[in-house]
Amino acid sequence: xxxxxxxxPVQLDQLGVNQxxxxxxxxDHPLQTRLMAxxxxxxxxxxxxKIFGGNQTYILQxxxxxxxxxxxxxxxxxxxxx
Amino acid sequence: xxxxxxxxxxxxxxxxxxLFRHLTGVQVKSVNYPGSTMSIQxxxxxxxxxxxxxxxxxxxxxxxxxxxxxxxxxxSTESYxxxxxxxxxxxxxxxxxxxxxxxxxxxxxxVILTMKDLLNALDVSxxxxxxxxxxxxxxxxxxxxxxxxxxxxxALTQKFVSQLNEGSRPMVLDFSYPHPLxxxxxxxxxxxxxxxxxxxxxxxxxxxxxxxxxxxxxxIFASLFWVSDPLMIMVESGFEFLQAWVGSIDLWGYQAFLxxxxxxxxxxxxxxxxxxxxxxVILGFLEASGYMxxxxxxxxxxxxxxxxxxxxxxxxxxxxxxAIPAILSTRQLSSxxxxxxxxxxTPLLSCSARLPVFIFLVQSLWGQQSVVWRVLALFVIYxxxxxxxxxxxxxxxxxxxxxxxxxxxxxxxxxYRQPAMGKVxxxxxxxxxxxxxxxxxxxxxxxxxxxxxxRYPQSSGGEITRSYLAQLSSWMEPVFSPIGVDGKxxxxxxxxxxxxxxxxxxxALVHALEPDTLPESILDDAQVGNFAPNLxxxxxxxxxxxxIVALQCLSxxxxxxxxxxxxxxxLGQLFIFNxxxxxxxxxxxxxxxxx
Numbered sequence: 001x002x003x004x005x006x007x008x009p010v011q012l013d014q015l016g017v018n019q020x021x022x023x024x025x026x027x028d029h030p031l032q033t034r035l036m037a038x039x040x041x042x043x044x045x046x047x048x049x050k051i052f053g054g055n056q057t058y059i060l061q062x063x064x065x066x067x068x069x070x071x072x073x074x075x076x077x078x079x080x081x082x
Numbered sequence: 083x084x085x086x087x088x089x090x091x092x093x094x095x096x097x098x099x100x101l102f103r104h105l106t107g108v109q110v111k112s113v114n115y116p117g118s119t120m121s122i123q124x125x126x127x128x129x130x131x132x133x134x135x136x137x138x139x140x141x142x143x144x145x146x147x148x149x150x151x152x153x154x155x156x157x158s159t160e161s162y163x164x165x166x167x168x169x170x171x172x173x174x175x176x177x178x179x180x181x182x183x184x185x186x187x188x189x190x191x192x193v194i195l196t197m198k199d200l201l202n203a204l205d206v207s208x209x210x211x212x213x214x215x216x217x218x219x220x221x222x223x224x225x226x227x228x229x230x231x232x233x234x235x236x237a238l239t240q241k242f243v244s245q246l247n248e249g250s251r252p253m254v255l256d257f258s259y260p261h262p263l264x265x266x267x268x269x270x271x272x273x274x275x276x277x278x279x280x281x282x283x284x285x286x287x288x289x290x291x292x293x294x295x296x297x298x299x300x301x302i303f304a305s306l307f308w309v310s311d312p313l314m315i316m317v318e319s320g321f322e323f324l325q326a327w328v329g330s331i332d333l334w335g336y337q338a339f340l341x342x343x344x345x346x347x348x349x350x351x352x353x354x355x356x357x358x359x360x361x362x363v364i365l366g367f368l369e370a371s372g373y374m375x376x377x378x379x380x381x382x383x384x385x386x387x388x389x390x391x392x393x394x395x396x397x398x399x400x401x402x403x404x405a406i407p408a409i410l411s412t413r414q415l416s417s418x419x420x421x422x423x424x425x426x427x428t429p430l431l432s433c434s435a436r437l438p439v440f441i442f443l444v445q446s447l448w449g450q451q452s453v454v455w456r457v458l459a460l461f462v463i464y465x466x467x468x469x470x471x472x473x474x475x476x477x478x479x480x481x482x483x484x485x486x487x488x489x490x491x492x493x494x495x496x497x498y499r500q501p502a503m504g505k506v507x508x509x510x511x512x513x514x515x516x517x518x519x520x521x522x523x524x525x526x527x528x529x530x531x532x533x534x535x536x537r538y539p540q541s542s543g544g545e546i547t548r549s550y551l552a553q554l555s556s557w558m559e560p561v562f563s564p565i566g567v568d569g570k571x572x573x574x575x576x577x578x579x580x581x582x583x584x585x586x587x588x589x590a591l592v593h594a595l596e597p598d599t600l601p602e603s604i605l606d607d608a609q610v611g612n613f614a615p616n617l618x619x620x621x622x623x624x625x626x627x628x629x630i631v632a633l634q635c636l637s638x639x640x641x642x643x644x645x646x647x648x649x650x651x652x653l654g655q656l657f658i659f660n661x662x663x664x665x666x667x668x669x670x671x672x673x674x675x676x677x
Contacts, residue, residue, distance in 0.1 A: 037141035
C-alpha cells in the first residue's frame with residue numbers, strides 16, 4: 001500500500017520531517033525561477049530536514065545544500081515520496 | 083587606446099569581491115552605471131584592463147535590485163569586452179545555471195573557481211585543463227587571497243587579455259552543458275555537510291533556534307553600544323583637541339568659524355563611523371559565515387505578519403545604527419512592495435543619533451533611580467520604537483492593494499564557513515565610506531546653517547537667545563507650548579533637524595549649562611535638577627515620544643527620495659512622521675500633566 005502511495009505526487013508541505021522525496025515540478029513561475037537559480041529542479045532528491053515556526057517554515061536538504069521555504073511555497077511544489 | 087573592460091560576475095559569497103579586492107587593493111572607485119542610481123566598483127589592473135565588480139547574482143533572471151543592476155550591466159554588451167565568471171568550487175552544482183546563462187552570451191569568458199583551500203582540505207581536486215578543453219573557455223581554480231601571486235592565474239589572465247585586445251571570440255565547444263563535476267559533489271557533500279548540519283540541528287531547532295538567534299542579536303546590540311563606544315570617544319576627543327587647538331591660534335579671524343562651526347559639523351557625522359563600521363563588520367561576519375541566512379529564515383514567519391519577509395532583517399538591524407546604510411541595504415529585497423515598506427519604516431527605528439537624546443531625557447526623568455531602572459527605561463524606548471515601526475509596516479501593508487504572493491522566502495542556506503575577515507573589514511569600510519560620502523555633506527551643510535542661525539545677528543553678549551534661531555523658535559512657541567516646550571528648549575528641538583544629537587549640546591548652550599554636568603551614559607549617576615531644570619516630567623515624556631517617531635534627519639529624507647524614486651514618498655514621510663510625533667507628544671504631555 002505504501003509503495004502504491006509513493007507513486008502519486010503529493011505537495012511538499014504534506015511530507016513529514018526526515019521524509020525523502022523526489023521533486024516533480026514547481027507549480028508557480030516566479031518560485032520556479034527562483035528555485036532553479038538555487039539548483040532546485042525536477043528530479044532532485046530532497047530530505048525534509050526541519051519544520052518550525054508553527055509549520056510556517058520548511059528546511060529542505062538537497063544533495064549539496066539546504067534550502068528554506070515558506071509553507072505556502074512548499075505547497076506549490078509537487079514531489080514523489082521515496 | 084582605451085583599456086578593455088572585464089566584468090566580474092558571480093553569485094553572492096562566491097569570492098568575487100574578495101578576488102577583486104586582492105587584485106586591485108585600494109585603488110577602487112565607485113562608478114554609477116548609466117541609467118542606474120546604484121554604483122559598482124571599478125579598478126584598473128596593472129594598466130592592462132579595467133575590472134568592474136558587479137553585485138552578486140544567482141541568475142540573469144533578476145529578482146533583486148542588485149541582480150537587476152548586474153543584468154543591466156551584462157545586457158549592455160558593447161560596454162565591456164570580457165567576463166570573469168567567479169564560481170564557488172564547493173557549490174558548483176547550484177551555480178551551474180549561471181554558467182549556462184553566461185556562456186550563452188557569446189562573449190569571451192574566463193571561469194574562476196574559488197575556495198581552492200577548502201578543496202585541498204577535503205582532498206579534492208578539479209581538472210581545470212579538462213574543463214577548459216571541454217567548454218572552449220579558460221578555467222582556473224584558485225584561493226582568492228593568493229590570486230595576485232598565483233602564476234597560473236596570472237599567465238591565464240595575460241592570455242585572456244591579449245585575446246580581448248585582438249578581439250577574438252570564444253569557440254564554445256560543448257553546448258550540452260551537463261554538470262561535469264558530479265563526483266566532486268559527492269565528496270564535497272559528505273565533507274562539508276556533516277559538521278554544518280550538526281550546527282544546524284541547533285541553529286534551526288524549532289524550539290532553541292530562535293532564542294539562540296535572539297542571544298546573538300543581543301550581542302550585536304551590546305557590541306554596537308559598548309564595544310564601539312571607546313572608539314567613538316577617541317574620535318570625539320580627537321575633534322575636541324583639534325577644536326581647542328584651532329580656537330587658540332590666529333587664523334586671520336577664521337578660527338572661531340573653524341573651531342565652533344566647521345570642526346563640530348564634521349565631527350557630528352564622523353563620530354558615528356566607528357559604530358556604523360562595527361555594525362557592518364558584524365553583519366558581514368554573519369553573512370560570510372552563513373548564519374545570516376539562518377537568521378533570515380528564523381525571522382521570516384514573524385516578519386511575514388507585518389507584510390515583510392526574513393530578508394528585511396538586514397536593513398532593519400542596520401536601521402538601529404543609522405538609517406542611511408539601512409536604506410541602501412533594501413536593494414537586496416526582491417519585492418518592490420516589501421522594499422517600499424522597509425523604506426517607509428526605516429526612519430522609525432532608533433538610530434544611534436537618538437541615543438544621546440534618550441540618555442539625556444531618561445537621566446533627567448529617572449537619574450536618581452537605580453541603574454537597572456534606567457537601563458530598563460532605555461530598553462522600553464527601543465522596544466517602543468520597534469513596535470512603532472512594525473505597526474507602521476502592518477498598517478501600510480493593509481492599506482496597499484493585496485497581492486497574491488509578492489515576496490518569496492526560498493532562500494539558500496550555505497554551509498557554514500570561516501569568514502575571510504579581511505574581506506569583511508574591507509566591505510565594512512567601503513559601506514562606511516558610502517555613509518560618509520552620502521550623509522556627510524548634507525549633515526555638515528545643515529550643521530553649518532544651524533550654527534549661522536544660532537550665532538547671527540550677533541548681540542553684545544553673543545547670546546544664542548537673540549539669534550535668528552531664537553527668533554524662529556519664539557515665532558514657533560505657540561506650536562511648542564502644547565507639548566510643554568518653552569522657547570529656549572524649542573531652539574534645541576529645532577537644532578535637532580541638523581543632527582538629532584545636537585539637541586543635547588544646544589539645550590546646554592541655551593540654558594548656559596556646563597557640558598560636564600550632563601550625563602554621557604545611562605550608567606552615570608545623575609542628579610535630577612542639576613540639568614534640564616525647566617523641563618517638567620510631562621515634557622520629558624512628551625519629548626521621548628517625539629524623538630522616537632520624528633523624522634529629523636534630512637539626509638535620510640534626501641536618500642529616501644533617491645532610493646524610492648519619489649520625492650512625494652520622502653516628503654510624505656517627513657510630514658506624516660513629524661505630525662504623528664507631535665500628536666503623540668501632545669497626547670503624552672496632556673495625559674501626564676493630569677497626574
